[in-house]
Amino acid sequence: TQVDDKLRTGFHFQPPKHWINDPNGVMQYKGAYHLFYQYNPKSAVWGNIVWAHAVSKDLVNWEILEPAIYPTASFDENGCWSGSATILPDGKPVIMYTGIDADGRQVQNVAYPKDLSDPYLREWVKPEYNPVIAPDAGVNATAFRDPTTAWRGPDGVWRLVIGTKDNHRGIAALYRSRDFVHWAPARRALHSGDTGMWECPDFYPVTDGNGNTRHVLKVSLDLTRYEYYTFGEYDHGSDTYAPDATLPDGDGGLRYDYGDFYASKTFLDTGKNRRVLWGWANESDSVADDVRKGWAGVQAIPRKLWLAPDGSQLMQWPVAEIESLRVGGSHVNVTDRMVHGNGGRGVNYFEVTGLATPAQADVEATFQVMDLDKAEVFDDAAWRGADAQTVCAARGADDKGGVGPFGLWVLASDELKERTAVFFRVFKRDDGKKHVVLMCNDPSRSSYGKGLYKPTFAGFVDVDIAANGKIPLRTLIDHSVVESFGGHGKTAILSRVYPTKAIGDKARLFVFNNGESDVKVTNLNAYDMGSAKIRTETETGSDY
Numbered sequence: 367t368q369v370d371d372k373l374r375t376g377f378h379f380q381p382p383k384h385w386i387n388d389p390n391g392v393m394q395y396k397g398a399y400h401l402f403y404q405y406n407p408k409s410a411v412w413g414n415i416v417w418a419h420a421v422s423k424d425l426v427n428w429e430i431l432e433p434a435i436y437p438t439a440s441f442d443e444n445g446c447w448s449g450s451a452t453i454l455p456d457g458k459p460v461i462m463y464t465g466i467d468a469d470g471r472q473v474q475n476v477a478y479p480k481d482l483s484d485p486y487l488r489e490w491v492k493p494e495y496n497p498v499i500a501p502d503a504g505v506n507a508t509a510f511r512d513p514t515t516a517w518r519g520p521d522g523v524w525r526l527v528i529g530t531k532d533n534h535r536g537i538a539a540l541y542r543s544r545d546f547v548h549w550a551p552a553r554r555a556l557h558s559g560d561t562g563m564w565e566c567p568d569f570y571p572v573t574d575g576n577g578n579t580r581h582v583l584k585v586s587l588d589l590t591r592y593e594y595y596t597f598g599e600y601d602h603g604s605d606t607y608a609p610d611a612t613l614p615d616g617d618g619g620l621r622y623d624y625g626d627f628y629a630s631k632t633f634l635d636t637g638k639n640r641r642v643l644w645g646w647a648n649e650s651d652s653v654a655d656d657v658r659k660g661w662a663g664v665q666a667i668p669r670k671l672w673l674a675p676d677g678s679q680l681m682q683w684p685v686a687e688i689e690s691l692r693v694g695g696s697h698v699n700v701t702d703r704m705v706h707g708n709g710g711r712g713v714n715y716f717e718v719t720g721l722a723t724p725a726q727a728d729v730e731a732t733f734q735v736m737d738l739d740k741a742e743v744f745d746d747a748a749w750r751g752a753d754a755q756t757v758c759a760a761r762g763a764d765d766k767g768g769v770g771p772f773g774l775w776v777l778a779s780d781e782l783k784e785r786t787a788v789f790f791r792v793f794k795r796d797d798g799k800k801h802v803v804l805m806c807n808d809p810s811r812s813s814y815g816k817g818l819y820k821p822t823f824a825g826f827v828d829v830d831i832a833a834n835g836k837i838p839l840r841t842l843i844d845h846s847v848v849e850s851f852g853g854h855g856k857t858a859i860l861s862r863v864y865p866t867k868a869i870g871d872k873a874r875l876f877v878f879n880n881g882e883s884d885v886k887v888t889n890l891n892a893y894d895m896g897s898a899k900i901r902t903e904t905e906t907g908s909d910y
């Protein structure tokens with residue numbers, strides 16, 4: 367296959383060619399991180415799915431090994447779909463994944479490392495007793511997949527969750543086992559919701575500010591291709607999960623990422639005592655373009671994930687290791703620079719100059735709104751209960767406002783006709799006693815290319831803007847990925863864009879303000895990013 371590398375990423379995980387989707391079986395074992403992922407070894411479209419395998423010591427540089435799990439038996443001959451790894455009490459890992467069997471049914475199989483002394487854990491063995499969980503009568507055999515990492519209760523019994531559905535009802539089905547071989551359904555599902563098939567569930571504990579354990583349940587909605595999470599109380603004795611009543615439970619709820627981010631999965635990084643989140647970002651150009659490029663799909667930067675100290679939501683931040691790619695010496699700083707309000711006229715902006723590679727950069731900025739009184743009234747009549755995306759679609763980056771839109775134009779071309787806007791816009795409610803902060807990624811002008819899917823993505827940011835007017839933003843720019851974090855990790859948005867001119871060293875970076883209020887960039891640091899080493903074993907010898 368010919369590979370078009372113009373828009374390939376420099377530090378987001380991608381194999382050299384072909385299609386990838388969900389991260390699978392992510393884990394840390396004896397000092398190495400393992401990332402498996404859904405992969406088509408033959409082409410840049412979904413199909414022929416195997417578990418590809420890569421290892422890393424730092425979550426940044428990867429050595430790609432031969433696929434670990436691929437169809438070999440009647441229990442997976444039509445595909446090896448998503449699943450998870452569990453570290454057993456004796457320290458050995460086990461993988462459970464969904465096999466598409468000879469009859470097209472979705473069944474769950476286990477696989478164990480063939481040789482634990484191989485630090486790469488290259489080869490995996492599937493016991494003959496597979497499948498360990500088959501769809502019983504009453505279970506939809508074509509919607510029964512993606513087992514989670516298992517956990518063991520105080521009673522010594524293993525539990526895990528499988529995504530399924532009953533008509534329109536998405537279900538997190540709970541299964542139990544004493545030996546990881548014999549599994550039986552629990553009497554009740556862990557949870558369910560009226561939102562269609564639940565793919566790739568994830569269920570794990572987090573600790574709140576008072577040291578109490580809460581549990582997070584995340585599901586990926588097949589119908590909308592968005593993910594939602596809740597957290598609440600899990601009772602080991604009765605195996606019940608009750609999300610906090612204050613959280614919307616369903617497809618209007620909290621999300622890890624308000625953009626292109628799907629089929630995500632976390633793992634506990636015991637060495638660093640953190641939980642790390644992986645998610646897949648699909649292409650948003652056409653299938654024909656994917657085939658022409660010879661590649662499709664990337665993994666988002668792995669993110670550290672934790673519960674906000676006030677217990678209201680999860681927080682995320684790119685793992686610190688990614689900062690090792692910041693190229694020393696070429697860091698650009700802007701301090702206390704005002705971008706004046708437009709006074710109803712044109713948009714004001716300035717260029718952030720001095721980066722060698724603005725198409726491959728890490729930008730951290732803090733914006734300060736100088737006049738919050740200029741905030742427009744949040745249109746309750748039109749937007750009450752609306753999600754941020756609806757509001758942002760109505761008020762994009764080119765729609766002049768009171769406070770904002772202001773933020774970054776990234777991957778901008780010389781004549782500024784190609785540019786992707788990452789911005790904030792602030793509204794007021796209740797006579798200005800409350801504010802609503804919107805964060806958006808607007809790619810509508812991102813490319814001269816035709817036939818691209820260019821959705822505006824948006825989320826609300828729960829920052830106390832009235833305190834000092836400040837909103838922090840971090841944006842990772844990586845050729846065809848724009849991955850942004852607002853409010854120090856409160857709101858994340860990943861977009862895929864396909865500029866035709868703003869590529870390589872032709873890309874530029876700007877700060878803009880299209881609102882009436884002045885906005886001060888109190889501080890902006892931009893870093894050129896080096897490229898991660900992502901190599902196949904044959905390229906590197908065997909030294910990752």
Ligand code: DQQ
Nearest residue numbers: 404447448511565566629
């Ligand atoms: N992708 C896998 C499935 C999963 C879906 C197949 C989610 O196991 O439900 O490649 O993207």
